[in-house]
Amino acid sequence: MSANGQAASDGVTRPAWRDEGSSRIPSAVYTDRSIYDRELERIFYGPHWSYVGLEIEVPEAGCFKRTSVGERSVIMIRNRKGEINVLENRCAHRAMRFCQERTGQVKTLVCPYHQWNYNHDGKLLGVPFRNGVKGNGGMPDDFRLEDNGLNRLQVAVRNGVVFACFDSAVEPLEDYLGEDILASFDRTFDGRELVLLGYSRQRIPGNWKLMMENIKDPYHPGLLHTWFVTFGLWRADNDSRLRMDRHHRHAAMISRRSSQVTGNVAEGVTSFRANMTLNEPLLLDIVHEPWWGDDTVCMTTVFPNVIFQQQVNSLSTRQIIPAGPGSFDFVWTHFGFADDDAEMTERRLRQANLFGPAGFVSADDGEVIEFSQDGLVQDKAFATMCELDGRGVGPTEHMVTETLIRGMYRYWREVMEL
Amino acid sequence: MSLTPDLRHAVADLYAAYAACLDDGRYEEWPAFFTADGWYRVVARENFDRDLPLSVISLKGRPMMVDRVVGITSTIFHAPYYQRHIVGLPVLAVADDATIHASVNYAVFRTKRDMAAEIYNVGQYIDKIDFEDGKLKFKKKFCVYDNDLIPNSMIYPI
Ligand code: FES
Numbered sequence: 001m002s003a004n005g006q007a008a009s010d011g012v013t014r015p016a017w018r019d020e021g022s023s024r025i026p027s028a029v030y031t032d033r034s035i036y037d038r039e040l041e042r043i044f045y046g047p048h049w050s051y052v053g054l055e056i057e058v059p060e061a062g063c064f065k066r067t068s069v070g071e072r073s074v075i076m077i078r079n080r081k082g083e084i085n086v087l088e089n090r091c092a093h094r095a096m097r098f099c100q101e102r103t104g105q106v107k108t109l110v111c112p113y114h115q116w117n118y119n120h121d122g123k124l125l126g127v128p129f130r131n132g133v134k135g136n137g138g139m140p141d142d143f144r145l146e147d148n149g150l151n152r153l154q155v156a157v158r159n160g161v162v163f164a165c166f167d168s169a170v171e172p173l174e175d176y177l178g179e180d181i182l183a184s185f186d187r188t189f190d191g192r193e194l195v196l197l198g199y200s201r202q203r204i205p206g207n208w209k210l211m212m213e214n215i216k217d218p219y220h221p222g223l224l225h226t227w228f229v230t231f232g233l234w235r236a237d238n239d240s241r242l243r244m245d246r247h248h249r250h251a252a253m254i255s256r257r258s259s260q261v262t263g264n265v266a267e268g269v270t271s272f273r274a275n276m277t278l279n280e281p282l283l284l285d286i287v288h289e290p291w292w293g294d295d296t297v298c299m300t301t302v303f304p305n306v307i308f309q310q311q312v313n314s315l316s317t318r319q320i321i322p323a324g325p326g327s328f329d330f331v332w333t334h335f336g337f338a339d340d341d342a343e344m345t346e347r348r349l350r351q352a353n354l355f356g357p358a359g360f361v362s363a364d365d366g367e368v369i370e371f372s373q374d375g376l377v378q379d380k381a382f383a384t385m386c387e388l389d390g391r392g393v394g395p396t397e398h399m400v401t402e403t404l405i406r407g408m409y410r411y412w413r414e415v416m417e418l
Numbered sequence: 419m420s421l422t423p424d425l426r427h428a429v430a431d432l433y434a435a436y437a438a439c440l441d442d443g444r445y446e447e448w449p450a451f452f453t454a455d456g457w458y459r460v461v462a463r464e465n466f467d468r469d470l471p472l473s474v475i476s477l478k479g480r481p482m483m484v485d486r487v488v489g490i491t492s493t494i495f496h497a498p499y500y501q502r503h504i505v506g507l508p509v510l511a512v513a514d515d516a517t518i519h520a521s522v523n524y525a526v527f528r529t530k531r532d533m534a535a536e537i538y539n540v541g542q543y544i545d546k547i548d549f550e551d552g553k554l555k556f557k558k559k560f561c562v563y564d565n566d567l568i569p570n571s572m573i574y575p576i
C-alpha cells in the first residue's frame with residue numbers, strides 16, 4: 001500500500017484518481033510495484049501486440065534475434081519455410097534462459113544444461129537419455145516430446161515488421177492498430193525492402209509510460225528542443241494533426257516542417273534562437289522523399305512498447321523493454337530502404353545525430369523522464385496535470401494539446417481496472 | 419614516418435591532452451584535436467563488430483564538431499556531470515598511408531551531482547593520427563564502447 005491509495009484485497013494498490021477522467025495521473029501509477037505487476041500481466045502479457053523486430057534482422061533460416069516482451073526474454077527466429085516464430089527463451093526442462101547471444105544462426109536451439117534440443121518452431125526434437133542408460137533411469141512412459149516444446153507466441157508480420165503476443169486471444173494486428181494508425185504505419189512500411197543500419201540502447205531510469213507520454217506530447221518538442229524550434233522541424237505553429245485508434249491507446253503525430261516562424265511562437269520561447277545557424281549545414285540536409293507526401297514528421301506510438309519514427313530522413317523503431325516500475329531499456333533500430341542510394345544512406349546516418357541516446361533532440365528526453373520519475377517518487381500524493389486543450393480525448397488538427405496522453409490513460413484505466 | 423621514441427612521446431602527449439581537455443570541460447577546444455576533415459564517431463561495439471554503420475554520434479569535419487559543442491553547451495538540457503577518462507597505453511603502427519594507427523583502451527567515469535562516481539563508458543579508441551600544420555591530430559577517432567546500454571544519455575564527447 002502506498003501513501004496514495006488503498007491496497008485492495010487483491011493486493012494491488014488503488015491509485016487515488018481525482019475523478020473518472022484521465023487528466024490527472026497519480027504518482028502510484030508510475031511508482032507502485034503491485035500496479036506494475038498488473039501491467040505486466042494485463043498489458044504486456046495480455047491481449048496486446050508487442051513489437052519484437054524487423055524481418056530483415058533474421059534474413060535466413062535459423063537466424064535469430066533475442067529480445068523481450070515485457071520482462072520475458074524471447075527469441076525471434078526464422079524457420080526453414082521462411083516463417084517467423086517468436087519463442088520464449090525459457091527451457092521447457094528446468095527453466096533455463098538458454099539463449100545468451102543477441103543474434104546468431106543455428107540449426108537447432110540447444111539448451112546447454114541438459115542438451116534439450118528444439119527446432120525453429122520451438123518443437124522439442126529430443127532429450128538425452130530419454131530411454132535411460134543400460135536399462136537405468138530415463139523418462140517416464142508418459143513423457144511426450146510434443147508436450148514439452150518452447151512457449152510459442154502469437155506472431156503478426158506486416159510489411160517487414162514483427163509483433164508478438166503471449167495471449168492467444170489477441171485480435172488481428174490490423175484490427176488492433178485500427179484504420180488511422182494502420183495508415184501511418186503503412187506510410188513508412190509499405191512493403192519496400194528495409195535495410196538495417198544499426199542499434200542504440202539506453203537504460204532510462206523512469207517508468208516505461210513516461211516514454212510513451214513523451215512521444216504523445218506534441219507540446220514539448222517546440223519548447224524543450226532548441227533544434228526543433230530554431231530550425232522549424234517541430235513547432236507549435238506547424239501544420240499538424242493528431243490521430244488515435246478507437247481505444248485511444250495508439251497515436252500518430254503528423255506534422256509539416258515550416259520555415260516561417262509566426263510571432264507568438266517565437267515570443268517567450270526561450271529555446272528559440274533567432275541567430276543560430278549551423279556551421280555544417282549538412283546536418284540538416286533534408287531531402288524530400290516521394291512517400292512522405294506533404295508531411296515531414298510522423299511519430300506513431302503503438303501501445304504498449306514501440307514508437308515508429310519518421311523525422312525527415314531519419315527512420316527508426318524505438319522499443320520499450322520495461323524493467324520494474326522505475327526503469328526501462330530503450331532500443332533504437334535505425335533503418336533505411338534497399339533502394340536508397342549511398343548518399344541517402346549517408347544522410348540518414350548523419351541525421352541520426354539528432355536522435356538516439358546522444359541526439360540533439362532526444363538526449364534531453366531521457367533526462368526529463370528521469371527527473372519526472374524522481375518527482376513522482378518524491379511525492380507519492382501527487383497527480384500530474386495533463387489538461388492542455390481540456391480534459392477530453394479526441395483527434396485534433398493542432399498540437400497544442402495533451403489529448404493523446406489523456407487517451408492512453410483512459411485506456412489504461414479500462415484495462416487495468418484501476 | 420617511423421615510430422621513433424619522440425613520436426611515441428608525442429602521441430602519448432596527444433592522448434593526455436585530449437583527456438584533460440574533456441575532463442576539464444574545455445569543450446570549445448575539443449574540435450582542434452582533429453584534422454579539418456577529421457571523423458569523430460561513438461559507436462556501440464555491437465554495431466562495429468557487425469559492420470552496421472549506425473553511430474551514437476558521428477561527426478565528419480570540424481564544423482560539425484563545433485555544432486556538437488554548441489549543442490552540448492547551450493541547446494541540450496541535461497543534468498550536469500563530470501567526466502574522468504582513464505586512457506591506457508596505445509598500440510601503435512604506421513600504416514601504408516603514412517598515418518599512425520592507434521588502438522587504446524579507455525574507461526570514462528561519470529560523476530553527477532549528489533552521486534558517487536559510476537563507470538559510464540568503457541571501450542577502445544580506434545584512431546588514425548596525422549600531422550596537420552606540424553601538429554599531431556586525429557584524422558579519425560572511433561570510440562567503440564563495450565557497454566551495450568548507455569546509462570540514460572550521452573552528452574559530452576568521449
Ligand atoms: S534446463 Fe534446459 S535442458 Fe535442462
Ligand SMILES: [Fe+2]
Pocket residue numbers: 214220221224225361362365
Ligand atoms: Fe522530445
